[in-house]
Amino acid sequence: MSFFGKLKSKLFKSSSKLEEGLDAIVEEGGSAEPETPEPERPATPEPEAPDVTPPQDPEPAPRPAPETPPEPPREAPQPEDPQPEPGETPAPDVPMPEDPAPEPPTERPALTPIEIPEAPAETAPETPQEAPAGGGVFSRLFGKRGQATEMRRALDDDMLEQLEELLITADMGVETALRVTANMAEGRMGRRLSTREIKELLATEIARIMEPVAKPLPLYPSKPQVVLVVGVNGSGKTTTIGKLASQFRAAGKSVVIAAGDTFRAAAVEQLQVWGERAGVPVLTAPEGSDPASLAFDALGKAQSDGADLLMIDTAGRLQNRADLMAELEKIVRVIRKKDPDAPHNTLLVLDATTGQNALNQVETFQKLADVSGLVMTKLDGTAKGGVLVALADRFGLPIHAIGVGEQIDDLAPFDPEEFAAALTGLER
């Protein structure tokens, strides 16, 4: 099954919720009409091309494709580093400034495993929302006419309000829901829309919001690239590290994992299991020992092994925010003694089932660490997938990947159009 099929089936709860809601909204104030090709469209001249008709071509994919602009690399090491480092510190006490400009880690083309199984991308860059409902997209979608009737409802304030409520219940957040519905309504008030058309419009708006944040994990030439993984307990950090490690391995990269949540023996064991599955060494330290010290040693090992990537798991005890912040700061401070640019990525792993709470987690972790990108897990089996739209809209942080299951291959690059279609229950 294609990944889209899998995603769609796994996002069943979210999409069915939206789908049913949309059906209900249209049915409530609508009426059945024969399926016709947009007769009600006023004769506004359409500048667009006259309905090119490759039967059911997925809609134009304005994705900018693989060349994700590298996030600005961590620049010059911070001067906030007077503290002592953990026990063994081979590195001299960092004369940071002398390092003449850690040259901008020109990003590599991007690694295969987290690249998006791409859409054709040759399509015209016209913004999908511009597709006038009477034009290409919809006539393509509704090409087979005359077989049945379909419900249509005129777009009015009541309907908009219902749409807003529906999106809010789908965890999209108030602000985002308002913006999305306003965009959907623009130039369409009074038009009779079918459920299918509404889904199409909704999917287009969602994809537009998500487009700028869909970026694979940037890879830098520096070896090893250090990826710090943060997030609350249970958000899926360990699982995500295992899945990523496996994908990097499959792409021929050598990976080292540091089990930095030294407070939970179970977390370490779990990571060891994932390491075994992925064929990647997992460095551990005795329970209760200093995670920064482990991270330091792990970076040393990754450097001496010539590893491509070091992934550092961390604890997620948000109950004691000050401790956690101190711990994360120390890890960063200490690894910078070996590599002033580390960590090159700080991934925040979020659990989709927490819904709107994910927004708070981003805010909190942005204060605790320099979050460079997100991974959203557990999008399978939740009706709260809409929160990802709210996250993209509010923070604009790159979304590198999404987790849709507990298996090793259940981590996928984030594709905004697939996601939007799956979330809205749109057939493609």
Ligand SMILES: Nc1nc2c(ncn2[C@@H]2O[C@H](COP(=O)(O)OP(=O)(O)OP(=O)(O)O)[C@@H](O)[C@H]2O)c(=O)[nH]1
């Ligand atoms: N359904 C589903 N379950 C997931 C996904 N990702 C992780 N899980 C499950 O979520 C649970 C918690 O995942 P962990 O990877 O242990 O989370 P963690 O953040 O490392 O948690 P701590 O070790 O407690 O800090 C596990 O049972 C995972 O199997 C996903 O994408 N979908």
